[in-house]
Amino acid sequence: MLMVHRRRPVESCRTEPEVATVPSLVAPTAATMTDVEVLPAMDLAPELESFRKNARHNATSSVLVVDGLPVVSAEKADKLLAALSKIFAKVGQLRYPSEDVGDGSGAADGSSGRPPIVIPRDEAGSTLGFALVEYVDAEQAAIAAVATNRFQFGRSNTFDVMNAADVLRICSVADEFTPPPEPPVANIVAEKRINLKGWLLEPRGREQFAVRHGLETDVMWHDPVLPIEKDYGRAHWTDSYVVWSPLGSYLTTFHLQGVALWGGTKWEKIVRFAHPNVKLVDYSPNEKYLVTYNGLEPERDDPADPKAVIVWEIATGMKLRSFVGPPIMPDEPLPWPLFRWSYDDGYVARMGKDLISVYEMPSVGLLDKKSIKVPGVRDFAWSPTDNYLVYWTPEHDEAPARVCLMELPSREELRQKALYAVADIKLHWQQEGNFLCCKIDRFTKSRKGQFTNFELFRVRAKNIPIEIVEYKEKDDVQAFAWEPKGVRFAVIHRDTPGSGSVSFFSMEAVSGTLKPLFTVEGKTCNQLHWSPQGNFIVLATLAAQAGALEFYNANDQELLGTGEHYMCTDLAWDPTGRFLTSSVSFWRNKMENGFSIWTFNGKELTHESRDELYQFVWRPRPKSLLDAAAQKKVKKELRSYRDRYEKEDDELRASRASRKAAGRKALRDAWQAYLDECEARRAEEAALRREARGGIESDNEDDYEVIQEDVTDVIDIQQEVDTSRKMLDSEDERD
Secondary structure, eight states: OOOOOOOOHHHHHHTTTTTSSSSSSSSSIIIIHHHTSSOOOOSHHHHHHHHHHHHHHHHHHHHEEOOOOOOOOHHHHHHHHHHHHHHHSSSSSBSSSOOOOSHHHHHSOOOOOEEEEEEOBBBBSSSSSEEEESSSSHHHHHHHHHHTTTTTTTTEEEEHHHHHHHHHHHHOOOSSSSOOOOOOOOOOOHTTTTTGGGGGGOOTTTTEEEEETTTTTEEEEEEEOOOOEEEEEESOOOOOOOOOOOSSSSSEEEEEEEEEETTTTTTTEEEEEOOOTTEEEOOOOOOSOOOOOOOOOGGSSSSTTTOOOEEEETTEEEEEEEEEEOOOTSSSOOOOOOEOTTSSSEEEEEEEEEEEEEEEEETTEGGGSSOOETOOOOOEEEESSSEEEEEEOOOBBOOOOOEEEETTTEEEEEEEEEEEEEEEEEEEEEESEEEEEEEEEETTTSSSSSEEEEEEEEETTTOOOOOEOOOTTTOOOEEEEEEETTSSEEEEEEETTEEEEEEEEESSSHHHTOOEEEEEEEEEOOOOEEOOTTSSEEEOSSTOOEEEEEEEEETEEEEEEEOOOOOOOEEETTTTTTTTEEHHHHHTOOOSEEEEEEEEEEEEEEEEEOOEEEEEOOOOEEEEESOOOHHHHHHHHHHHOOOOOOHHHHHHHHHHHHHHHHHHHHHHHHHHHHHHHHHHHHHHHHHHHHHHTTOOOOOOOOOOOOOOOOOOOOOOOOOOOTTTTOOOTOTTTTO
16 A cells, blocks of 8 residues: 655645646657647547546556655665666566666656656655656556565565556545435335324224234224224234334234334335344334344354344335344343344444444444453343443453443443352343342352342432342342332342242432332232333232232232233233233143233223234333423323213213113014014914814814824843853752
8 A cells, every 4th residue: 555654746646636747647658648738628629538538547557656665865866766677677568668767867868758767856856755667558557566566675665556546546535525415315104104103193092902813913902991992903914923113103024025014094014124034123212223133043144244133224124234143052042132222222232252342323333443342241231211331241260240330432431340259140220210220149158059139220329329139048039120110129039938028119219218118928929010100010920820910009008909810921011001911822821812901900801812812912102292390280180181081981881881781672672573573474374274284273282182102122132141150950969
């Protein structure tokens, strides 16, 4: 590569692109380049202008710029020129070869009066460290460039050889970069004019859910007063399962050729992403991007054009970048999602061996063009509200395990904690990003047992203080869950087999003090499910054939209700926190497939049995457009709203009940009318029946004589001889 560190010839190239000021870049004959140069460019016809450009390009393509020469005084210039002439004459045919090289200043004795090698000099006659070498044609120059580039000239000089045409092209580039105008990219969603939020305008504010059973996939409306109503559905809509986008705008279906996104009130296909055999997808939080993964092993993938993982832009349907997938371990689950998004879709990160790679969106280029080196990193997680990233590393040699909180893009470490005797760490962010919980499983001193404690980071407090909740070795901690939109959390722990407790704690405030609230003892639950709006929580026992549900109010610390769903496998709250669904999936149980919908206080509203029920998923809702003040006002005036909506529900129930009663009465009346019609027809046909029976009144039962005859049929006769008994004969003693 040419190291253009001596500015004099470069500046000359910038001020005069025609290079008429550089003698060795002039065309080979006086009648070509020289004559064309004196003609004004504006007076040339298009054909002559094209010829002029081609002639200049051909002339400069036969000239080489040789950098890396020693800087010598005027007395040694001739010796340097002679040495260069010997080197470059061996690798190609120089133009105008001359036996007498001359003084090297451009006045050598040749047939044309111009030497093939020119060494530019300064005012004192010293060389500038580079030379111009001219060959008979561009082909010879190209051969010479390959042969002499990186040639070792003396002890401390190495040739950097480049074609003069390339040098001029580089010199013509402006000092300040002006990005080219971006080509117009079609917004697929905007072009189709599909209202992705139209379902939110439903008059009664009903919730939607998708249910997949057998070959059918249905999108249903749920109302606590009205029966479940089908909005849209069809057979073979998806080949495997469906996924809602985080804000509920799209329903994703899987197909052999890729995935498709559906939406709008008419459930139109919005965009399709061609990625064969997709198995998993993951949306960015704001639905700008989509990641698809087809499970292709790294050994079978092409690193130059990977096919395993692809990042897409949803609005345009464009493929942004593809990646090689992770190695597939038979005994280890896939760490999905492979790429984890920041809260604002600005970054996406991926964990590799001893590093975390953070990519900027939408370019999907490495942040600062380098990954974050983290030896032995095991897991990481983004804050749900800030560009904070937390990761942990295990113990290695004498170094302790470490939890580190980092801010991006500055990569500043905000807080770190060293930990010892660590077996495993789980990272749990609170929904509002105010707190971080690290559930740490630790070894005992003998390293034969384990115990659990919780390290709680107050992320927004000064210096990020840490509080600790410890449990003893005999306490088996089974579950941890933050309260959404709150400062509380719950823990399931048991010190004796078969019976456990659920303890509730409060962080009080951003910079408050950890406070134990209350404990519910004697419970067999193994799962915690907070309502998305907080306060209400379900303690669930989901194991084998169990399915016990307990609905609690955390504010009042009271049990609201209980329920049971036999063989229940899954629980899911709707996004408003008013309803809970329990379901039995065909994937885990082949019997009792179906789902039940409960209120937040444990009242079962409906139960639907569905053969081969594979999936039940509520449709997410977007974030509220009301600010904190508006939401506070609504809560303050909630009673007036509640009275109005309860009145509407009561009227709807009464109307529905009256419609049911009217329907039942109509059925009874129709049945009675049918009976009356049959009786009238029977009376009209009485004479015909009497005549057909020879004068006997068919309607009078006394005119009939009942004759009963018993018939016995002998089917078979078999004779059996008991050979175990002794037969009597004349010689028997009893005779």
